[in-house]
Amino acid sequence: MSNTTKINLETFANGxxxxxxxxxxxxxxxxxxxxxxxxxxxxxxxxxxTLKADDNREVIATNVDTKCQLAPAKGVATTMLLGxxxxxxVVGRELxxxxxxxxxxxDDGQIRNDEGILLENEVPVVEDNVVKKVKFQ
Numbered sequence: 362m363s364n365t366t367k368i369n370l371e372t373f374a375n376g377x378x379x380x381x382x383x384x385x386x387x388x389x390x391x392x393x394x395x396x397x398x399x400x401x402x403x404x405x406x407x408x409x410x411t412l413k414a415d416d417n418r419e420v421i422a423t424n425v426d427t428k429c430q431l432a433p434a435k436g437v438a439t440t441m442l443l444g445x446x447x448x449x450x451v452v453g454r455e456l457x458x459x460x461x462x463x464x465x466x467x468d469d470g471q472i473r474n475d476e477g478i479l480l481e482n483e484v485p486v487v488e489d490n491v492v493k494k495v496k497f498q
Contacts, residue, residue, distance in 0.1 A: 373425070378427075382406065385429040389404045398434055402432035404429065405429060410426075411423065441454060442454050457473065460475070461475055462475055463475055464480060
């Protein structure tokens, strides 16, 4: 049938369809290449052509739109401590050491508390539910 509608996707809308599609494809390629995303997750590029004819059915206003659906960044696990400050306000802090209340040597060789804060040669010690600081010589 010779009356079949055919459009050239490369030149449609002055090349906008191809250009917009290539932009979204590049976003997908960047997302796949990102080591912080799951390589096997499905990504999508959606091309939407919206067509609205006039009352005489002679002219069609056409809109070209593209979008992509990317894989989200992988989650990162950590452990937090929950407690209250001296005023009774609930506070949360990230646990940097292996367990609550445990000091450790940081990557720089300095002694740090369980939150990763430099102790400056002092380590808290709990005796009879009272925190005391012990200074290293």
